[in-house]
Structures are given as structure tokens and as C-alpha cells.
Amino acid sequence: MKKGKEFILLTISTLIIAIGVYIFKFPNNFSFGGVTGIAVILGKMVPLTPGAVTFAINMILLVFGFGFLGKSFGIKTVYVSILMSAALWALEYIYPLQGPLTDEPMLELAFAVALPSFGQAILFNIGASSGGTDIVAMILRKYSNIDIGRALFLSDLVISVAAWPIFGAKTGLFSLLGLMIKTLVIDGVIESINLCKYFNVVCDNPEPICDFIVNRLHRSASIIEAKGAFSHKDKYIILTVLRRSQAVQLRMFIRQIEPEAFLMISNTSEIIGRGFRH
Structure with missing residues (x-):
């Protein structure tokens, strides 16, 4: 029953992340970090959708994860990473979007941060992760003495700043704001769950x-x-x-x-x- 409950939580939280990213992050070009942030930027530079780019990057990172981490590579991370990529790709066909859901970017940013952060907080709380750049963090933790938290934040910051020349100052500022809020929301949700x-x-x-x-x-x-x-x-x-x-x-x-x-x-x-x- 415990394994079944974990499987249900993994599935629900991953789908919450996928919905938040696809409906609110991708159409507004919010690029506040992670693989989905990279996918937003690359989606404007290559003839692929952000969902397809996310799927491709996650599969490459999974291969690296198995290659560098072997058996220590968690099955939860593999499941979440594959489900996340498949869900984003499937949503492009099930519910195609031509633009943002509303004309209120601040409202969309709130949901683009809140839904994925809530899902990630549930994953972290049961010892899983959403894959993506977390896989890079696992590899760095094993083979180096780099401060992982700081390295991930800096990489997310670079991804957010990269939105400026591609999407303009307005989207870049929204991306930086989303990055700052995301960390606070995840910590707050985890604390509330465990309270x-x-x-x-x-x-x-x-x-x-x-x-x-x-x-x-x-x-x-x-x-x-x-x-x-x-x-x-x-x-x-x-x-x-x-x-x-x-x-x-x-x-x-x-x-x-x-x-x-x-x-x-x-x-x-x-x-x-x-x-x-x-």
C-alpha cells in the first residue's frame, strides 16, 4: 500500500507540474530555470516545440544518469522524468495552444510558479525529483565537491537571463521574478506539508x-x-x-x-x- 500511495503521489504531482508548465510557462515564454526553461529558449531557435525539446533533453540526461550513476540512479526519478516528458508532448496534441490562456501575464506567472512548485514540493517530500537538471546535480554530487544548490541556482539564473535577448526585457523580468518566487514557494509548501x-x-x-x-x-x-x-x-x-x-x-x-x-x-x-x- 505504501508503494502504491507513492506511485499515485508521483503520478499526480508530475501531471500537476506538466499542466503548469504547458499551459502557463510555455505560451508566455517564461524561462526561469530547469530543462523546461531551456526548452522555452531552444523552442524559438530550432524547429521543435518546447514539449519535444523537453522530451529530447530529458532522455539524453537519463542516458547520462544511467551511465554515470548506475544502480544508484533512482527509479522514482526515471519514472517522473519519462512521465513528465511524455505528458508535455501529449498535451501539445490533446490541447494545442496558440498563445497565452489570458491577457494577464502576472496572473499567468503566478500559476506558472505555483503549480510546478507545488508538484515539485510533493516530489521532494517523498524523496523523488522531477529529473532534468536534478540529474546533473546527482552526477556533480558524486564526482565533485561543488556546492550543488548554488550551482543549480546559478544555472537557473543564466537560463532566465538568456530570455532577455530572445524575448525582450518584459519576459526576461518576469522570468527572473518567477525564479526568485519559485524557491520560496517550494520551501513553503514542503514546510506546510510536514507541519x-x-x-x-x-x-x-x-x-x-x-x-x-x-x-x-x-x-x-x-x-x-x-x-x-x-x-x-x-x-x-x-x-x-x-x-x-x-x-x-x-x-x-x-x-x-x-x-x-x-x-x-x-x-x-x-x-x-x-x-x-x-
């Missing part, structure tokens, strides 16, 4: 609360013995991390059984351990 609630519960009787956490929410908790600085009474501190929906249930339960309990609840998105990330 959990960290509880510090100071109480007199931890047993019913821990029983609720373990048996009803199917999570675990730690209990620390403490003493109140003002009251000098013996207290207990319960430490636990829950998903957002579970956090609401626990907060309501504590308010019912021990209204005097002191709750400190904070947001966190980096939880490593059993039941969360390994």
Missing part, C-alpha cells in the same frame, strides 16, 4: 492524557517529573509531537479532563524518528 504540533503539557495527572495519546491517537509521548517554581508542587511535563488534526483532538481532550493544565504548543516541520521521517 506538526509540538506539545509541552504541564499537568498534575499524566496518565489519562498519555493513554489518550497512545490508544486514541496512536502516537507516543515522554513524561518528565518537575516542580512548580511558584507553587512548589510536584508536576509532570508531557512531551509529544502530533499531526495538526491530532493536535486539535488532544487540546480538546486536555481541556475536558484537566482544565488547569498548562499547554505550550509550537509549530515544527523537521521531525525525525519513528512515525515521522527516518
Whole structure:
């Protein structure tokens, strides 16, 4: 079931990326990085559509990936890369576009950034990538000490700047703006997906609360013995991390059984351990 869920997420997120790129990025000539950014530029220089150029580049990069990385080349990346290329190519025949969907370039830029960024965030969250320049990054990571993040950003910046002489200053500025927004959106979506609630519960009787956490929410908790600085009474501190929906249930339960309990609840998105990330 876990593999099936991953396969569904891979497929849906890849199709979201393909739709965002084809409908909003290609017609407006937005070239903010990646293979699709290169395809936008080359699509104006060679007798091929951006979808066909994307397919050709991704297939070449897959060959390089297998050649340099061998078995360490992830099957998820292969699947996503092939599906992405095939989907873009298929969309050109299923839903041919002669120009932008609307006459509002800022609105189109918003969707050109939001849809692919959302899809990529889901991929990154399950340990996959959209292929393309990520394959180059994998090869560089294995054979060099280059700062991969900086190298990818610089390559995306070069691709965005290349739009200026080909498409003009307006499209070039939109491409640079899209590049800057894309990174922020991906980080924000990943953080939102992984967002959990960290509880510090100071109480007199931890047993019913821990029983609720373990048996009803199917999570675990730690209990620390403490003493109140003002009251000098013996207290207990319960430490636990829950998903957002579970956090609401626990907060309501504590308010019912021990209204005097002191709750400190904070947001966190980096939880490593059993039941969360390994």
C-alpha cells in the first residue's frame, strides 16, 4: 500500500507540474530555470516545440544518469522524468495552444510558479525529483565537491537571463521574478506539508492524557517529573509531537479532563524518528 500511495503521489504531482508548465510557462515564454526553461529558449531557435525539446533533453540526461550513476540512479526519478516528458508532448496534441490562456501575464506567472512548485514540493517530500537538471546535480554530487544548490541556482539564473535577448526585457523580468518566487514557494509548501504540533503539557495527572495519546491517537509521548517554581508542587511535563488534526483532538481532550493544565504548543516541520521521517 505504501508503494502504491507513492506511485499515485508521483503520478499526480508530475501531471500537476506538466499542466503548469504547458499551459502557463510555455505560451508566455517564461524561462526561469530547469530543462523546461531551456526548452522555452531552444523552442524559438530550432524547429521543435518546447514539449519535444523537453522530451529530447530529458532522455539524453537519463542516458547520462544511467551511465554515470548506475544502480544508484533512482527509479522514482526515471519514472517522473519519462512521465513528465511524455505528458508535455501529449498535451501539445490533446490541447494545442496558440498563445497565452489570458491577457494577464502576472496572473499567468503566478500559476506558472505555483503549480510546478507545488508538484515539485510533493516530489521532494517523498524523496523523488522531477529529473532534468536534478540529474546533473546527482552526477556533480558524486564526482565533485561543488556546492550543488548554488550551482543549480546559478544555472537557473543564466537560463532566465538568456530570455532577455530572445524575448525582450518584459519576459526576461518576469522570468527572473518567477525564479526568485519559485524557491520560496517550494520551501513553503514542503514546510506546510510536514507541519506538526509540538506539545509541552504541564499537568498534575499524566496518565489519562498519555493513554489518550497512545490508544486514541496512536502516537507516543515522554513524561518528565518537575516542580512548580511558584507553587512548589510536584508536576509532570508531557512531551509529544502530533499531526495538526491530532493536535486539535488532544487540546480538546486536555481541556475536558484537566482544565488547569498548562499547554505550550509550537509549530515544527523537521521531525525525525519513528512515525515521522527516518
